[in-house]
Amino acid sequence: MKLKFVCIIVSYLAISLGSSPAFGTQINVLMIHGRLHNTSEQFGHFTTDQAGAWGGLKPTTAGNVWFVQWDAWNRHFDDNTFPGGQAVINDAINALCDNSKGQECWIICHSAGCAAFENYLSKSNYANNSILIAHVMAAESAAGGSELADNGLLRLIGGISGESGAIDDSLKTSFARSAYNHNNMQGVVVRGFGGATDSYPLHALIACNFFPRQGGSNLNPDCTPCGLISTTSRECSDGTVALHSTCGHNRVASFQDCNSTITPHNDVAGTYSFHGWWINDNVCNGDFTQNCSWNGPFSSFAISRHNANFKTYRVDHSDGKTAAVNEYSSAPAALCP
Numbered sequence: 001m002k003l004k005f006v007c008i009i010v011s012y013l014a015i016s017l018g019s020s021p022a023f024g025t026q027i028n029v030l031m032i033h034g035r036l037h038n039t040s041e042q043f044g045h046f047t048t049d050q051a052g053a054w055g056g057l058k059p060t061t062a063g064n065v066w067f068v069q070w071d072a073w074n075r076h077f078d079d080n081t082f083p084g085g086q087a088v089i090n091d092a093i094n095a096l097c098d099n100s101k102g103q104e105c106w107i108i109c110h111s112a113g114c115a116a117f118e119n120y121l122s123k124s125n126y127a128n129n130s131i132l133i134a135h136v137m138a139a140e141s142a143a144g145g146s147e148l149a150d151n152g153l154l155r156l157i158g159g160i161s162g163e164s165g166a167i168d169d170s171l172k173t174s175f176a177r178s179a180y181n182h183n184n185m186q187g188v189v190v191r192g193f194g195g196a197t198d199s200y201p202l203h204a205l206i207a208c209n210f211f212p213r214q215g216g217s218n219l220n221p222d223c224t225p226c227g228l229i230s231t232t233s234r235e236c237s238d239g240t241v242a243l244h245s246t247c248g249h250n251r252v253a254s255f256q257d258c259n260s261t262i263t264p265h266n267d268v269a270g271t272y273s274f275h276g277w278w279i280n281d282n283v284c285n286g287d288f289t290q291n292c293s294w295n296g297p298f299s300s301f302a303i304s305r306h307n308a309n310f311k312t313y314r315v316d317h318s319d320g321k322t323a324a325v326n327e328y329s330s331a332p333a334a335l336c337p
Helices: 005-017 085-096 112-123 153-160 173-178 203-210 300-305 319-330
Strands: 026-032 044-046 064-069 103-110 133-139 190-193 213-215 233-235 275-277
Touching (some): 044 085, 064 085, 112 133, 300 319
Parallel strands (some): 026 103
Antiparallel strands (some): 044 064
């Protein structure tokens, strides 16, 4: 893991002065969308969400907001030819996140956009170049794949309207988990928003027939009850992806909560390296040498939906975007400028 001196100085001054950026550093917030079918979408990075992927959401920030738009319908997230996920993200980060140009980036990704970003990061030369990423907010990440893609349900749903995306093949759990080394985030912290709720259409039918189910006692009460004795069998997802994906768990299995490998937590048995929840950890803007003791969530939207015992949120796959953007906007400036 590389130690980026400038990041330490900027983070220190931000905490000391209560504001950021410092010394003219340009903060760029990159919004990376997930699975999307919009025939008029342009591909690249733009200052407006001209594809409508974020539904009008835009974080409040002292920096610049950029919408990274890739072909998340006809291309795979690991496609390194333009406009595939890896190619578009690589171009955007080279243009907007280069510390040698006085730039620093915060990443807010959603769903398949998180898989595309992690894939880029794992395969990049990040540890040995001048790219600087402070941290990543991963909303309803599909980096671990979705059982709906495994079973063709995403294609079936699209097929009702005559639509079916090639992206779905790369969202199968087997593909997503083998596409890149999920433990190789090169020192960049990925903090996840894991949705655990039964407040989505046909939740019992979808959840209990496609996503992993867990029995026993002391289960997450926000998850979908399954079986005749509903209190002893529950499935945890946001309606599109299960917690094993949204929370960066290292295997396809039933999980009732999010865990973390971010200091001071050390769940190396169940969670990928550099992955954790939002936020409750001691890592300051990706710098493991500082103890910031952040204690989120910060926004009224996320606080009202936060399940502190299980580190999950009562949000469906779409509302996870709202939680992440609200959290960035409401967090201390030293954390999210």
